[in-house]
Amino acid sequence: MTESNDLSAPDRPHTVTVSLGDRSYEVTIGAGVRHLLPQVIARLGARRAVVVSARPPRWAPETGVPTLRIPARDGEVDKTLATVERLCQSFADFGLTRSDVVVSCGGGTTTDTVGLAAALYHRGTPVVHLPTTLLAQVDASVGGKTAVNLPQGKNLVGAYWQPAAVLCDTDHLTTLPPREWTNGYGEIARCHFIGAGDLRPLPLHEQIAASVALKAEIVGADERDTGRRHVLNYGHTLGHALEHLTGYRLRHGEAVGIGTVFAGRLAAALHRIDQARAEEHLTVVRHYGLPTALPPEATPEAVLPLLRRDKKATDGLTFVLDGPEGPALIADIPAETVAATLAAMPTEAAVTD
Ligand SMILES: NC(=O)c1ccc[n+]([C@@H]2O[C@H](COP(=O)([O-])OP(=O)(O)OC[C@H]3O[C@@H](n4cnc5c(N)ncnc54)[C@H](O)[C@@H]3O)[C@@H](O)[C@H]2O)c1
Ligand SMILES: [Zn+2]
Numbered sequence: 001m002t003e004s005n006d007l008s009a010p011d012r013p014h015t016v017t018v019s020l021g022d023r024s025y026e027v028t029i030g031a032g033v034r035h036l037l038p039q040v041i042a043r044l045g046a047r048r049a050v051v052v053s054a055r056p057p058r059w060a061p062e063t064g065v066p067t068l069r070i071p072a073r074d075g076e077v078d079k080t081l082a083t084v085e086r087l088c089q090s091f092a093d094f095g096l097t098r099s100d101v102v103v104s105c106g107g108g109t110t111t112d113t114v115g116l117a118a119a120l121y122h123r124g125t126p127v128v129h130l131p132t133t134l135l136a137q138v139d140a141s142v143g144g145k146t147a148v149n150l151p152q153g154k155n156l157v158g159a160y161w162q163p164a165a166v167l168c169d170t171d172h173l174t175t176l177p178p179r180e181w182t183n184g185y186g187e188i189a190r191c192h193f194i195g196a197g198d199l200r201p202l203p204l205h206e207q208i209a210a211s212v213a214l215k216a217e218i219v220g221a222d223e224r225d226t227g228r229r230h231v232l233n234y235g236h237t238l239g240h241a242l243e244h245l246t247g248y249r250l251r252h253g254e255a256v257g258i259g260t261v262f263a264g265r266l267a268a269a270l271h272r273i274d275q276a277r278a279e280e281h282l283t284v285v286r287h288y289g290l291p292t293a294l295p296p297e298a299t300p301e302a303v304l305p306l307l308r309r310d311k312k313a314t315d316g317l318t319f320v321l322d323g324p325e326g327p328a329l330i331a332d333i334p335a336e337t338v339a340a341t342l343a344a345m346p347t348e349a350a351v352t353d
Pocket of ligand 2: 139187236252256
């Protein structure tokens with residue numbers, strides 16, 4: 001944890017609008033905002049609700065309408081089509097219609113899975129997310145990407161299904177273990193370099209609101225990830241490779257932290273930014289208590305084939321990199337430059353010595 005885990009209550013909640021025409025919605029951030037749920041449901045005109053919650057029942061408040069409560073578990077293991085089928089069967093048994101509402105309450109695994117069930121049930125039933133991890137509040141619950149895993153890979157089956165509302169209750173974060181904080185901070189740290197500016201001096205609820213506002217703006221411009229939305233992958237190209245190489249010993253946000261430091265160094269090696277800006281990557285990632293050194297498994301020989309797997313049909317490698325006009329997708333980066341930058345990164349062993 002860092003000193004920025006300041007959960008002192010703001011005077012009133014922050015509201016961020018995701019502007020997508022008639023599918024626009026509000027993300028509300030603050031202490032106690034879960035209690036807005038009955039209001040949100042009344043506004044939707046739903047007559048019944050199903051609340052799928054990975055947290056104890058009191059975490060998702062009364063809905064104001066007849067409600068079926070389904071307990072769930074956070075975690076990648078239950079993020080499957082089998083869970084989606086089980087949920088949809090329960091929705092049907094309860095008599096849920098497409099004018100009713102599904103509510104998710106849990107981490108990003110739960111908001112992703114319940115979001116997909118809602119997307120598929122009756123070809124689309126409104127869903128309201130109550131994300132309970134920092135990562136789910138700043139990232140997973142906003143933007144409409146839903147998915148489950150297959151044995152062949154993560155997030156391979158999904159749909160775009162924007163929620164009807166998102167309630168980010170910062171009270172829910174008080175029980176988060178330290179590594180789940182750093183996990184979320186990885187996504188906040190990346191925002192520093194993709195348009196949010198320096199969030200470090202702000203209290204936590206404002207950092208969440210600013211991260212959500214940035215994502216909302218990007219999603220509003222490129223909902224289906226055909227252009228600008230790729231900047232959200234800042235630090236993620238190496239990050240994904242590190243998660244994979246460590247057998248997911250590194251949490252996603254931790255791997256993104258290291259990937260962000262690397263992206264700064266690679267951008268400097270390509271003369272897109274100066275050394276001071278590259279150093280800023282290290283300072284920001286460190287500020288959030290994230291790791292900054294490569295794990296021992298991440299030798300250039302092990303990492304490069306994983307980076308290549310991502311790429312389209314070019315010889316070089318593709319990264320989202322900072323530059324004079326802000327972050328951009330840069331293709332055809334020579335493998336030697338990537339390898340040399342990796343080789344020059346500090347390693348975990350060197351840091352703990
Ligand atoms: N849809 C998107 O755009 C998007 C974006 C980013 C990530 N994701 C997905 O999000 C998932 C990761 O989400 P996550 O990091 O929240 O993981 P998670 O859902 O597995 O939750 C992490 C851990 O925190 C625990 N937890 C949840 N809330 C808690 C609380 N308030 N107090 C104490 N413990 C709590 C959970 O039980 C779990 O052990 C991944 O599956 C990823 O693919 C989706
Ligand atoms: Zn991420």
